[in-house]
Amino acid sequence: MANQNRVLFLDTTGHDYIDGLVFYSIPELKRFWLKCYQGPFRLIYRPLDAEAEFPELCRLVIACKNLTLVVEELDIYCRQGRTCPEFFEIIRRGRHHNIELIGVSQRPHGFGRDLTSQAKEFYIFNTREPKDVAYLKDYFGEYLVSKVEQLQEFEYVKALEPFNESDVVIMKDDIYDTIRSDRKVTGVERECPEPECSGQCSNADRSSSHDVCRGTETETRSTDDT
Numbered sequence: 001m002a003n004q005n006r007v008l009f010l011d012t013t014g015h016d017y018i019d020g021l022v023f024y025s026i027p028e029l030k031r032f033w034l035k036c037y038q039g040p041f042r043l044i045y046r047p048l049d050a051e052a053e054f055p056e057l058c059r060l061v062i063a064c065k066n067l068t069l070v071v072e073e074l075d076i077y078c079r080q081g082r083t084c085p086e087f088f089e090i091i092r093r094g095r096h097h098n099i100e101l102i103g104v105s106q107r108p109h110g111f112g113r114d115l116t117s118q119a120k121e122f123y124i125f126n127t128r129e130p131k132d133v134a135y136l137k138d139y140f141g142e143y144l145v146s147k148v149e150q151l152q153e154f155e156y157v158k159a160l161e162p163f164n165e166s167d168v169v170i171m172k173d174d175i176y177d178t179i180r181s182d183r184k185v186t187g188v189e190r191e192c193p194e195p196e197c198s199g200q201c202s203n204a205d206r207s208s209s210h211d212v213c214r215g216t217e218t219e220t221r222s223t224d225d226t
Contacts, residue, residue, distance in 0.1 A: 004068045005040035008061060012050050012073040020044040026056050037064045050076055058086035065097040074103035074111070081112020091118055109135040122159045126151040144168055 009017040020042035023029040029045055047053045054077050061069050069090065077083055083091075091114060094101055103115070108124075109131045116139070126148060127133065137145045143165045147157050151170065160167045
């Protein structure tokens with residue numbers, strides 16, 4: 001993610017992403033985005049009502065085009081293969097708008113084939129949940145599941161679509177150690193871009209839409225990347 005210069009993070013739980021300007025209101029996000037949508041941006045949206053706000057956020061993404069959308073806790077928005085029409089448009093025809101989708105979820109079971117059929121890469125961390133293991137076994141086969149069961153902390157299996165056993169690679173994400181260390185001693189502080197804001201807003205104040213973003217660069221590995 002460090003090399004992407006047009007990124008919108010949907011930070012569903014409100015604590016997974018820190019490198020970017022943070023918004024909690026769709027109108028505030030839209031007002032600011034209209035000023036910068038043609039250039040580079042790193043925006044973080046933390047919804048107060050995730051499922052209700054998701055369709056409008058997807059409409060903004062489609063209108064903006066040429067960006068990377070990172071959806072955290074993807075299973076909230078895509079249950080048993082059902083999702084809103086706006087997200088379905090991104091899944092099926094996002095490439096025509098040059099939209100890259102990265103989905104992150106702890107529970108891959110139940111996404112449905114509309115999503116996984118469009119995925120190019122899978123990054124799979126260790127899981128022992130029976131339904132998830134059964135899902136991975138059904139989708140990828142015994143060989144990949146045997147590799148997943150061997151994974152240690154911060155290790156993951158990278159698998160490409162179409163799946164081939166020779167393409168399975170076990171990797172270690174060392175960036176987590178860097179992040180934990182950097183967060184103790186460094187930070188990025190940004191002034192609120194909104195003119196009506198008289199000073200720097202606190203990231204801890206969830207009532208404010210003009211937040212200072214504090215932190216260091218992070219990278220997320222997706223379960224599905226369409």
